[in-house]
Amino acid sequence: MHINEIAKLMVSNGKGILAADESTGTMTKRLAGVRVESNEKNRLAFRHALFTSNNINKYISGVILFDETIRQYKDGETVGEILNNQNILPGIKVDKGAKKLVGSDESITEGLDGLRERLKEYFDLGAKFAKWRGVYNIGTQFPSRNCIVANAHALARYAALVQEANMAPIVEPEVLMDGNHNIQKCYDVTSKVLEETVNQLRIAGINFSGMVLKPNMILNGNDSGLKNDKEQVAELTLKCIQNNLPTEMPGVAFLSGGQSEFEATENLNQINKQNKSSFAFTYSFGRALQQSALKTWAKNLSDIEAVQKVFDERSKMNSLAAKGEWSADLENAA
Numbered sequence: 001m002h003i004n005e006i007a008k009l010m011v012s013n014g015k016g017i018l019a020a021d022e023s024t025g026t027m028t029k030r031l032a033g034v035r036v037e038s039n040e041k042n043r044l045a046f047r048h049a050l051f052t053s054n055n056i057n058k059y060i061s062g063v064i065l066f067d068e069t070i071r072q073y074k075d076g077e078t079v080g081e082i083l084n085n086q087n088i089l090p091g092i093k094v095d096k097g098a099k100k101l102v103g104s105d106e107s108i109t110e111g112l113d114g115l116r117e118r119l120k121e122y123f124d125l126g127a128k129f130a131k132w133r134g135v136y137n138i139g140t141q142f143p144s145r146n147c148i149v150a151n152a153h154a155l156a157r158y159a160a161l162v163q164e165a166n167m168a169p170i171v172e173p174e175v176l177m178d179g180n181h182n183i184q185k186c187y188d189v190t191s192k193v194l195e196e197t198v199n200q201l202r203i204a205g206i207n208f209s210g211m212v213l214k215p216n217m218i219l220n221g222n223d224s225g226l227k228n229d230k231e232q233v234a235e236l237t238l239k240c241i242q243n244n245l246p247t248e249m250p251g252v253a254f255l256s257g258g259q260s261e262f263e264a265t266e267n268l269n270q271i272n273k274q275n276k277s278s279f280a281f282t283y284s285f286g287r288a289l290q291q292s293a294l295k296t297w298a299k300n301l302s303d304i305e306a307v308q309k310v311f312d313e314r315s316k317m318n319s320l321a322a323k324g325e326w327s328a329d330l331e332n333a334a
């Protein structure tokens with residue numbers, strides 16, 4: 001499949017992406033939160049339940065996997081095959097995490113060394129797309145120009161290698177919600193981050209039709225005490241993205257970033273209601289697609305059907321939001 005087709009499929013038809021690429025450390029934290037032991041078997045059991053739910057292929061275009069998961073088997077099939085057989089695109093997180101930036105309390109994402117070879121292996125394991133996340137904090141001094149440029153440069157080098165390997169890159173510059181800043185500050189910082197990211201992608205010669213951007217929504221800081229107004233969130237998020245993105249890009253798939261499941265869906269819906277462009281705005285949620293399902297699973301590890309029902313319902317709500325057809329009443333009826 002050509003990378004332009006892959007990128008388009010990832011964000012089209014009211015479908016979105018399930019980010020199930022938590023590193024073992026992050027997954028261990030998530031499982032500890034619901035008092036489930038983190039071992040290889042349990043990590044696969046939960047993820048396999050999601051990947052084989054009745055309606056996953058109605059709402060999910062692709063799944064981002066972690067290195068451990070793409071190598072796992074269930075009933076004689078690899079996880080990549082399980083997804084591919086349902087016309088769901090398997091993807092792979094390829095960054096090696098955010099490390100300390102020299103001379104600052106900020107971070108730089110690493111993982112470029114040996115990436116060309118790793119990508120070849122992932123392609124052979126069935127991956128159709130990849131993901132790399134850069135992280136930016138908002139603070140009085142942050143993010144520094146150094147942090148913005150260094151992460152944009154790494155994202156661009158990663159994206160070029162992924163396209164060379166015939167896969168579509170998800171480029172994820174995440175401005176964190178942590179902090180007491182207001183929504184305008186988030187807008188200003190995210191604008192700078194997106195501008196530099198696109199600048200570096202251009203320098204690296206990226207084919208914008210064959211990639212997907214995964215940004216944060218524009219929100220008040222978590223500790224600001226300010227309530228987000230959904231119309232304002234949608235207005236500023238759309239403005240920020242449309243001012244900075246090349247129109248050839250097929251669309252954008254937001255991260256949820258620590259919003260509740262309800263907020264993430266509500267804001268995505270509002271963005272689509274107010275969207276007048278041809279860009280697709282959809283989801284690439286981790287927590288906002290998995291939280292309730294994980295809590296349900298923790299109550300009874302053998303009741304897979306219950307987990308799948310909760311996951312399908314959450315995915316359906318987000319799929320409606322990706323088309324601007326969601327409403328809170330539908331949520332209550334569920």
Ligand code: 13P
Nearest residue numbers: 019255256257285286287
């Ligand atoms: P959240 O939706 O939980 O923010 O996760 C998305 C993701 O892929 C982070 O890299």
